[in-house]
Amino acid sequence: MSRPSLNDLTAFVAVATHRSFRRAADEMGMAPSTLSHAMRALEERMGVRLLNRTTRSVLPTEAGFQLLGRLQPALTSLDEALDSVAGFRGNVAGTVRINAPRLAAGFIVREILPQMAERHPDVTVDIVVDGQFVDIVSRGFDAGLRLFESIPKDMITVPLRHPLAFVCVASPAYLDRFGEPKTPDELQRHHCIGHRMPSGKLYRWEFERAGQELMIGTNGPVVLDDEELMVDAAIKGLGIAYVADWAAEPALFDGRLRKVLAPWMHAPEDVAIYYPGHRAVPLALRAFLDVVKEFRRN
Known part of the structure; x- marks a missing residue:
């Protein structure tokens, strides 16, 4: 043979x-x-x-x-x-194409790209913001960024340092006027900022406590498909928003927003960069992953 x-x-x-x-x-x-x-x-x-x-x-x-x-x-x-011998050829160069939802793309821009630009100036990171889960291989991407549980099992993953949690938030002025809900059922009596998913459907808010899971349909004065805009709407007192903590963190830190229903929120979930494990990893992608891993350790 x-x-x-x-x-x-x-x-x-x-x-x-x-x-x-x-x-x-x-x-x-x-x-x-x-x-x-x-x-x-x-x-x-x-x-x-x-x-x-x-x-x-x-x-x-x-x-x-x-x-x-x-x-x-x-x-x-x-x-x-x-x-292992690539470094002897000189600087790493090339393009890394990444598919990520907007919130995760913002994380890459703020936390990863400054280090990439400093260490690998000849590498271009091309980020396509996409709220829908796509087949990164058939669409020509080198890597994607998603919640760990939604990543296909045949992919190699590199978790980020910060897991992702969801929070319910409202402005102090809104809570002073309408009160604070103590259970998810009380949301029916509140203004809630709707979340339209990429599929076009309205997201039903998910809660969990002591093994009890709830999905709540909400009503309110505005429906948005962008979490940063939802945070802005909550800051303006338009209602309660259900968003990723990454989006709400600055406003929570400076007091423009407060958390509500904290005991009912799900535990944080890991977020990871993922890429195919059955083909050669381009040098530019490997350089990007090395920066992500170092950021995770620090």
């Missing part, structure tokens, strides 16, 4: 991970038919079926799963070995 090429093995990992010739072909920069032909040639060369194909899906065989499990760490080690 002739030894398969590194390109063929990398292509197999992409197909077996995505379980789709189309998505793997997009990643590899080739036509799906060309990739399918390359996989058949690989199977013939190895003398074993690696992929079960149907009109709708591609699934590794038992032999394919075994090969995939061995190849993924081997390819990762190879990438790390090549990157």
Whole structure:
């Protein structure tokens, strides 16, 4: 049996991970038919079926799963070995394309980009703000930023230092006028600032206490699709807002807003940068991840 090429093995990992010739072909920069032909040639060369194909899906065989499990760490080690000598070539250069919701994009701009600009001036960080969860591979992104629990299991994650919590907030003037709700049910008697999700649906506020979970539909004078605007509306006394603590933190710190219903809020959730683990990590992305990891340690 002739030894398969590194390109063929990398292509197999992409197909077996995505379980789709189309998505793997997009990643590899080739036509799906060309990739399918390359996989058949690989199977013939190895003398074993690696992929079960149907009109709708591609699934590794038992032999394919075994090969995939061995190849993924081997390819990762190879990438790390090549990157270890990259510094001898000079400065890292290139573009890192990142998909993130607006609030997380703001975090990157404030906390990560100053260090990136100082250490890697030849790297461009291209951030696309998108409230909807997208397939970063098929859309051509190097990485994404989302709540940890929503990230696909086949991605490699780098958690941020600060987890994300949601808070209910209102201005002191509003609370002086209308009082402070003690339970989520009391929100029905309050002005609430609505949150329209990227899908177009209104977000139902989520609460939890002692194992009891509640989802509350709210009414109020304004509906917005941007958390920073929700914070501004709450500061102006338009009502109670349900927002990420990242958005409300400055106004909470200087007293323009106060928390309400704190005992009913969910525990903080981890937020992470994520990227595909089955392909080579570009040097520019690796430099960006190193800055994120250092920020997390400090």
